[in-house]
Amino acid sequence: MNKTNTLSNNNNSTILTNDLEKDNSDILQKSSSTSSKGVELTWSEIEVSVPYGKTRKTVLKGVSGIAKPGEMLAIMGSSGAGKTTLLNLLTNIDQTKIKKSGCVRVNGKYLTVKEMRTISAYVQQIDVFAPRLTVLEQLTISAKLRMGRKCDKLKKEETVERLLRQMRLGDCKNTMIGSPSTQKGISIGEKKRLAIACELMDDPKILFCDEPTSGLDSYMAFQVVTAMEHQAKFNKTIVSTIHQPSSEVFYKFDKVCLMANGKVAYFGPVKELTKFWYSISNTLNCPPSYNPADFAIKMLSNSDDSDQVTVDNRIQMITEAYEKSEYCNLIIKSVKEINTQTAIEDEDNKISTEYAASFCTQLQLMIWRGFKTLSREPMLFRTRIVQTIFTVSILVALYWNMDLNASTIQNFQGLLYLTALQLNMFLFSTAFTLTSELPLAIREYKAGIYGLWPYYIGKSLSEVPQITLLGIIFSTTLYWSTGLHREIYSFIKFATVNTVTINTSLAFAHMAACIFFVEEHTMLFLCALGYPLVLFAGFYMRSPLIPIYMKPLEYVSFYQYAHTSILANQWSNIGHIEGCISPNQTITPNSIERYCQYSTGQEILERLFLFFKIVGGVALYIRGRLMK
Incomplete structure (x- = not known):
């Protein structure tokens, strides 16, 4: 029975991937001449402290990283590791009570909060919509508000239709969105894909996602991440926190940033994670049948009821090994190179801080x-x-x-x-x-x-x-x-x-x-x-x-x-x-x-x-x- 379900999921996944690849290849061919160069997001030596009783607690300790266009970066970690704080810092969300140092730049340039929000989009963990609108109405009003004066009516309609296809929302486009407290509507997975579609309406250069697969089953999660993966092909920089991904979903990402106790435990290609950890210690060898994402979280948390001192020592061993590794040196070198170069100033990268609609x-x-x-x-x-x-x-x-x-x-x-x-x-x-x-x-x-x-x-x-x-x-x-x-x-x-x-x-x-x-x-x-x-x-x-x-x-x-x-x-x-x-x-x-x-x-x-x-x-x- 399990084997049958697995085959069914794999077949569905293959169909979804092929459909999206065909759709996106057509669009890429049409837009290749006018495509954006994309932007590189860097952060270096980030230190963050938050109120903790009468004192303050440091939740991020010297964190550096880079997110490149055309790639998907996953930020992972156990509860309290600092992944949400890092994402909030990058998106300038909820910054009222924190003290921070370090710098966040785009193409080597400091951006104001308003400029950052203009070139980026943020898909939050909890989706909020007007429950009495249909999916098509929500996308239509989003197009009119986000694309505004810079696009004509035909362009907006084409964008809505394209996102309906890309996000697999065509079958429910005339269904009211609904909400848990008022009425039934579209599914959680469809609501998440609708949220992503709305954020992609004005073609942002950076897409932030806060646990987009949370509360979804494996197939719905695969649908959402596959849709994100194909958006990366348009030279978008995609940064997402992720919680308990399946191995299939985990390997959809290009890079992963593992957080533990406010530090980086690994930042590099997803496929090289197990190899790097094995080079640190034989005890960090991921079994062949084990999900690498689950194994990583297990090693960076107290999920196996180990002594807390033992867990802390293991985390310290991993973070120190990473800080001495070529992966860390490469990140620091790349960040410095990008931060010292002149910011790109072409027509696609000029930033407007006005509302798109009048x-x-x-x-x-x-x-x-x-x-x-x-x-x-x-x-x-x-x-x-x-x-x-x-x-x-x-x-x-x-x-x-x-x-x-x-x-x-x-x-x-x-x-x-x-x-x-x-x-x-x-x-x-x-x-x-x-x-x-x-x-x-x-x-x-x-x-x-x-x-x-x-x-x-x-x-x-x-x-x-x-x-x-x-x-x-x-x-x-x-x-x-x-x-x-x-x-x-x-x-x-x-x-x-x-x-x-x-x-x-x-x-x-x-x-x-x-x-x-x-x-x-x-x-x-x-x-x-x-x-x-x-x-x-x-x-x-x-x-x-x-x-x-x-x-x-x-x-x-x-x-x-x-x-x-x-x-x-x-x-x-x-x-x-x-x-x-x-x-x-x-x-x-x-x-x-x-x-x-x-x-x-x-x-x-x-x-x-x-x-x-x-x-x-x-x-x-x-x-x-x-x-x-």
């Missing part, structure tokens, strides 16, 4: 993605519709066609207060939809794909139509069923105030999500602030009676401005109420004329809407800059 294109695509996501969230829309209908049904049943007289004034006051209050019903669901997307937005912003302002504005605009529609349904049903002042102008004003209020509530939720970022923290903030917002809405206590030290909470409550506006709309046009006042008097509620600098509470709501939006956008921008 601000308007970014905004348009973010609106489109937001609409697509909402339109494919039927449960969210149904829940909001049911919530709206249920709430308005309760109010209509309670206040059905009331007559206006002295005995029902308080009823109308209660109805108008509840109207303002119920317009926050979508506060929490709106905050959740944003907090669930922010990790994707921050990741793509850090990758230089688009700015945070286009994303934030686009996300906000995509939410407005649905929320506004629900507000209009609520206002129309309630107004004409409960005996409110039946005049078309008053109805338009009532619906307008409610629409502004519900969008202000939306802006407030977005602001909270951008400030606190994490869903639990955002919900806690909204719950905590919800009570004073309701308390100071103008129904439970008149404004003149509120203590001076509590006044700030009154001004923060946007419900009071909504309450003020709909009170004015209801009562300002009524000259006489039976059994209440004489015909020549007009009711002017105390709350209507409190804010002399604005003519209506609606104006204040509109300004609060803009204020919340601006604060939310600034908070998101600051957080993005701090995390970049």
Whole structure:
């Protein structure tokens, strides 16, 4: 049975390899005249320390290396060996708490963080996508954002089709990506190949991958690494951490950098690893039937329950032998030669630090993605519709066609207060939809794909139509069923105030999500602030009676401005109420004329809407800059 499975996997692997080779050979022939020269990535004498309690711990100790175009470099090591730290250093990811020395250069030239991100792509271990987009839609929007103004529409479409073929995604191109928490979609292996395809969209010179085979079975892992291998044929420099590769996957790489206790245990051709270790000691001889990658990790870790002192001594023996070897001398010599030569400055290697797509294109695509996501969230829309209908049904049943007289004034006051209050019903669901997307937005912003302002504005605009529609349904049903002042102008004003209020509530939720970022923290903030917002809405206590030290909470409550506006709309046009006042008097509620600098509470709501939006956008921008 095992033999049959092995033969099947080998046949599949051969088919995959042949297909990709045929596809790539055609493309290479077409692009050979314009192909990039590629870039050489070097790092020398890297020392890195991180906080460790009240002291610091050195996690990289004098590490040097080189990654060349057209080759795949695997960085391997046991847990805590320093491989992830080295990859993060090369990609300029998560550098906030570390102290480092040494240098990282490209073609002998120091690059800024922004320049490095412009010529490189980083496939992270955890794949994050908009789950409601299809594979084809994800690649299409990625092409428009990453290729931007430098390519025409036909070139973008050709690139999408080519990557669909190269990454073997044609069969699932119309399938929604999905996510573990929302819905089923494409497989983990397909998601990983999609992530690589997106990163290859703008033809980066360097491709970094963080454990691209993690969580995949042997065949899926082979598919992913084979796709990476064929991208190297386009003169790309590929650097990848790798975890427990099969021997078949391991030998796909050209070079391997083995890490142990922050030092290099071997840096050289994959096929010469066992030979070098055997030259150090007979105890390091890899058995013929043993996976060399597994054997290497076993010798550099405590996986065989050896005494820790014995393991440390063995690691020290290996690292010292490497430092004295020709492999190490060759790496150091090559790094020095590259670092002293003049950096290549041809058209292909000129670096642009601008976004590929214009601000308007970014905004348009973010609106489109937001609409697509909402339109494919039927449960969210149904829940909001049911919530709206249920709430308005309760109010209509309670206040059905009331007559206006002295005995029902308080009823109308209660109805108008509840109207303002119920317009926050979508506060929490709106905050959740944003907090669930922010990790994707921050990741793509850090990758230089688009700015945070286009994303934030686009996300906000995509939410407005649905929320506004629900507000209009609520206002129309309630107004004409409960005996409110039946005049078309008053109805338009009532619906307008409610629409502004519900969008202000939306802006407030977005602001909270951008400030606190994490869903639990955002919900806690909204719950905590919800009570004073309701308390100071103008129904439970008149404004003149509120203590001076509590006044700030009154001004923060946007419900009071909504309450003020709909009170004015209801009562300002009524000259006489039976059994209440004489015909020549007009009711002017105390709350209507409190804010002399604005003519209506609606104006204040509109300004609060803009204020919340601006604060939310600034908070998101600051957080993005701090995390970049």
